């Protein structure tokens with residue numbers, strides 16, 4: 001059945017499921033990534049930026065039991081600011097002990113690969129977040145090759161009592177592209193990860209990037225077709241952004257990579273929405289960069305809400321909607 005509206009928004013999904021607005025709290029648990037710490041590579045994906053990254057730092061982080069310090073603090077600060085009840089003027093200023101959130105939240109383990117760590121540490125981090133007042137579940141971002149049976153069992157046990165999203169970075173369904181961008185895994189690895197998550201009460205969200213080097217619009221549409229055919233529940237679309245200090249920067253400066261224009265990105269995203277199964281929740285339509293001074297390209301910037309409006313206008317103009325082109 002087609003979701004209401006032009007496309008299936010995450011806010012609609014939360015309202016249907018919980019009857020209230022749910023806000024995601026971005027967290028940095030201090031974890032790392034096998035594509036950065038040397039386990040797979042020390043270079044990372046070619047679009048990935050981490051100014052603090054070094055192999056030594058990554059190794060130190062892997063053995064540091066104290067890095068969970070701050071999860072509860074990050075949650076409380078975010079909730080306090082979100083609910084308009086205070087604006088910490090300095091990093092060390094805390095919400096008052098009496099503060100209790102009124103709204104519902106998902107703790108979003110966003111930075112790096114958040115299933116990549118020892119079981120006891122992940123257990124502690126996830127539970128610390130889930131025990132925070134107002135937190136009804138987790139969203140855990142990771143790589144498809146970082147899902148051991150142990151970590152899946154841990155997430156499955158949490159999913160019995162909480163709402164759990166697993167966000168899997170894929171970016172493209174084409175192995176040639178995955179190799180070019182140094183992902184360190186192929187599409188088959190992603191398919192196996194999706195399969196391993198079945199029957200565990202986990203919600204799967206897939207991260208995709210449009211405009212990757214070597215990909216034309218038909219390749220980007222093919223990625224969405226392949227993802228739609230799998231038992232996943234959500235997708236995040238992003239435009240390729242070139243950040244200073246990444247491996248993409250020299251390619252961009254040599255003219256080997258040219259980011260999509262706003263018009264191209266809008267057209268491709270709408271084409272993809274038409275192909276996207278209508279029960280898949282759209283978590284995000286485009287990327288925003290908090291550190292705009294690092295953004296070399298593209299030269300356009302549109303706030304997410306405005307881009308969502310542009311997508312709706314375009315789908316209305318076409319007389320179409322999510323799933324119209326392939327999964328009705």
Ligand code: SF4
Nearest residue numbers: 033035044045048112
């Ligand atoms: S998997 Fe994620 S954290 Fe690791 S290098 Fe790629 S983008 Fe960066």
